[in-house]
Amino acid sequence: MTKSTKWNIYLSGEIHTDWREQIEASVNEAGLPVSFSAPVTHHEASDDCGVAILGAESDKFWHDHKGAQINAIRTRTLIGNADIVVVRFGEKYKQWNAAFDAGYAAALGKPLIIIHQDEHAHALKEVDAAALAVAKTPAQVADILRYVIEGRLDGYTDGSAS
Amino acid sequence: MTKSTKWNIYLSGEIHTDWREQIEASVNEAGLPVSFSAPVTHHEASDDCGVAILGAESDKFWHDHKGAQINAIRTRTLIGNADIVVVRFGEKYKQWNAAFDAGYAAALGKPLIIIHQDEHAHALKEVDAAALAVAKTPAQVADILRYVIEGRLDGYTDGSAS
Amino acid sequence: MTKSTKWNIYLSGEIHTDWREQIEASVNEAGLPVSFSAPVTHHEASDDCGVAILGAESDKFWHDHKGAQINAIRTRTLIGNADIVVVRFGEKYKQWNAAFDAGYAAALGKPLIIIHQDEHAHALKEVDAAALAVAKTPAQVADILRYVIEGRLDGYTDGSAS
Amino acid sequence: MTKSTKWNIYLSGEIHTDWREQIEASVNEAGLPVSFSAPVTHHEASDDCGVAILGAESDKFWHDHKGAQINAIRTRTLIGNADIVVVRFGEKYKQWNAAFDAGYAAALGKPLIIIHQDEHAHALKEVDAAALAVAKTPAQVADILRYVIEGRLDGYTDGSAS
Amino acid sequence: MTKSTKWNIYLSGEIHTDWREQIEASVNEAGLPVSFSAPVTHHEASDDCGVAILGAESDKFWHDHKGAQINAIRTRTLIGNADIVVVRFGEKYKQWNAAFDAGYAAALGKPLIIIHQDEHAHALKEVDAAALAVAKTPAQVADILRYVIEGRLDGYTDGSAS
Amino acid sequence: MTKSTKWNIYLSGEIHTDWREQIEASVNEAGLPVSFSAPVTHHEASDDCGVAILGAESDKFWHDHKGAQINAIRTRTLIGNADIVVVRFGEKYKQWNAAFDAGYAAALGKPLIIIHQDEHAHALKEVDAAALAVAKTPAQVADILRYVIEGRLDGYTDGSAS
Amino acid sequence: MTKSTKWNIYLSGEIHTDWREQIEASVNEAGLPVSFSAPVTHHEASDDCGVAILGAESDKFWHDHKGAQINAIRTRTLIGNADIVVVRFGEKYKQWNAAFDAGYAAALGKPLIIIHQDEHAHALKEVDAAALAVAKTPAQVADILRYVIEGRLDGYTDGSAS
């Protein structure tokens, strides 16, 4: 039966800006019952965790493989436990892991929110087609969470003129 | 293993009368371990949430689409977490979203309670055929919850003559 | 492993026009490997099948119930076996069973194609939001099937100027 | 019980070289009981199918969206029916749909074979970590299929010296 | 995609009358695309199969256990592959295996048709409550199958007066 | 991730003796982290709940049906949430609902413990064949729970001679 | 709906004796509608397939890993498609892959038949506890298949004295 009323939000994708912190700050300010999770965002740790813990590899492919598999223990578990998955595509890099996470979450039936700038809209159209919302800013994601979880919408539910 | 003993009840459908409040009041008075959830019942917010948050659309279809998809983040998550889904069909409007929710819940194997007046019985026969109870009043739903969750039935379990 | 390459298409909803025949004719003409299924479209048989087979009921509610449950044996099985579910909303009646089928198919993860006229767009926005295509005519559905199944698109794959 | 002994292989990803034809030619030459499927590989048809069938959109985002959703009817159905999913990453473009397909297939538990050149190994490490084989050429994929489906391996099962 | 259009019907329960043959005869006469399956109905073989094949047991409990588990290989597989499960309760014996099969099929979401006489209605009410049809005769089951599979209903779809 | 460490035990079947109370008393004395649930065991309330809440029926079949469906809201939800399902078959009555619950739980993959006397062993062999333990007394069930949940076994883990 | 009436039998485990051929010969002689599958039983091919196809590895661990993952494409697909999984434990080696397959099949709900000699009974008790039959010889497995699939049991269904 009832689990707690907290919503699990998984924040996937781009790790070089503070978009996660922006969403979390807005959500906490709004007092929403939300628990956030994310991949390990320390780039070097994420790359090297496999060999750092389990021993060095002479072949770069297996160096990467050991790390990526340990990261998968974290990411697949957290995505599997998420109520909503948010994926941000940044301006640089291939970001195939972000698109992989989006596909993984879609197949699990998780509601998807995608964040990207207009310039990537065409390249991301298949990903967007699987999403329930396509946003451009962290603030919009925070607004969606506030509306989805508590039904609050500025200019409407606060009694201001619509 | 055990999750808490609270029951999650999702209250879908008609949003222009206070039937949700009636059920909640009766259930709270009875002290049942129940947590209620529902779609956003503020009609204008529900219609406009997409464009209000993500930006205006010149085409009404996409205006509606953006809002309906954001509402789906909420409704599908809450139905997926519900132990029991209650759907009320009112006297007016097409209410296709209510029937959609009933079908969605049925396919997930959620126990369904439908509320409607006799005049709609024939039109709702396929929906009723998927339900485990068809009620006419919020009070009946509250009685069902009291019986289902705590086994209490007036005139029986209270020791009064049957 | 491989099942045959036929696609199962379930055609749900409105039963008073020949939209199913139109789609089937176009699809057959195109030679697509498709097998269609649908609810029983004989209105009176659909209403009375329960009592006709299992015995009369004095109460109209149970008359309807017995029939609706027998119809459910057919419809839920066929929707469960469908690769694509098409639901048409007509101009008249409540058509709650159509919306129920759409919700049922959505929860099973079936790709949904909805057909309706513009006038119903707002009332159907939650249903449309769960669909992968919203069409207005049977011809459009046939074109979608031709494209989806065989990748043929007039003006493109036939080498005509785009 | 038993379905036929044909294996369904879905070939996702890069559409500008003839890698699919190479695999199919090798597999057919080997006489394997295999049925191949793929997304629509006609680039313009894939981009425009939505508006060509369902009507023009003034906003490029919705133009893309309608097409991508129709393509999803095909791709998700075929991936869902696949026994093995092969995804090729080419040298150019973002190819987020390829990574999305890989994530989608992984979450469904489909065995994944990834094809890419060494230069992309680091960027694809999370995708590779979900795969059961990482190949560089179509010929290697054909060899894997021959081994997996019929147990034939050159230099071993043909009796030549190992 | 499409599997053949044959329907699998599993006939569970009472094994001392010819009700299965009656249904099969009617269904074959009607030319329905149906494949029937059932438990092993040779009573002694069903009781002794375990020890006959795998060796005698001195303890009657394990004698029964070995047989019941081998029977389960057959029955669970066939129920799992059934489109419709029919369970007949006869006039004698405990028939707990019939009720077990009904519960098993219900949890798998299989459409259930129950056959029993009126005298058992009260004792079977929980089982009936999970069924989509409750019949009294094999002929009624055959009529349901004819209606469900081909939409034919005497007095309606044959053009006779209703 | 982790839910609490409480185990949900559903106690199905016979309602005329105090076997549930015996198990609960032993388990509470042992201090196990267990939460018990069960069907409504007030016989008359269980029979009449449908008509008492939703209105009288002139036909006894529908009287029973309405009650049995409301009871199913409770029983299917609680079985679905159970970690272990215990089913006791008593000496009297058909008890088809007990066997139905056992089949239902088996299909959901729930570990089953069956309680019955030797005289019913042959008739219950198919049910026993799906169980992980077949006990004769409530005390044995309590001992199983104590062992399964905390690893305690008299004469072994308490350091007494084995 | 109905798939063909062939049963898929996966034969896992020991690869150094001709037990698979014995079962197949008996089953073919009996004319059962059965399709057999198995891992690649050419020991060296199975060990080296990864490096033979995808390139040599200097580290033995990755040599093994590449091969084992390619073998997994075959074995997991075939187990997933099996109606019955038979696992034979031989007299030598650790045979952890056999036990792994048994656990894998058990979690998928596949009916399990285990073959081993008495000397391994204690070490295999957890594996046997998940099986529906524990045999000692290939002939017994063939007899089980003949009984399960066609209901034939020597001395019973052939009319000979029991």
Add this chain to the structure above:
Amino acid sequence: MTKSTKWNIYLSGEIHTDWREQIEASVNEAGLPVSFSAPVTHHEASDDCGVAILGAESDKFWHDHKGAQINAIRTRTLIGNADIVVVRFGEKYKQWNAAFDAGYAAALGKPLIIIHQDEHAHALKEVDAAALAVAKTPAQVADILRYVIEGRLDGYTDGSAS
């Protein structure tokens, strides 16, 4: 929605060394939000629990069977509730139950961590191929958990030179 942020870790396999205690000590020292579970590790209790509770068996096979099935109530429930499954293979014995658990967990999609010494690498290659990490020591497992759950990696996230 959100369950607590504790991670359930199931520790399967070898029971004759203190590897579980080593992992738990390291994890507790690190203050991770983790809950551990395991099979009953008292060897004699595990062997005899069936007969000790449910009555003696003259046949050793059934003695073992009753115990193994009661142990399965515990182990399958705990594996089913685990976020991560760790399986240690020791130096002695067949340890088929460890490999069975690994296969069982793999089929449920649980992230697997395997612990074994190099000498068993070849024999365990199929098991390792299903794992996301292969460790040699309990300390490595503790490090993986610390990284996976909290993103901490010595020499990286603690700010020391990398």
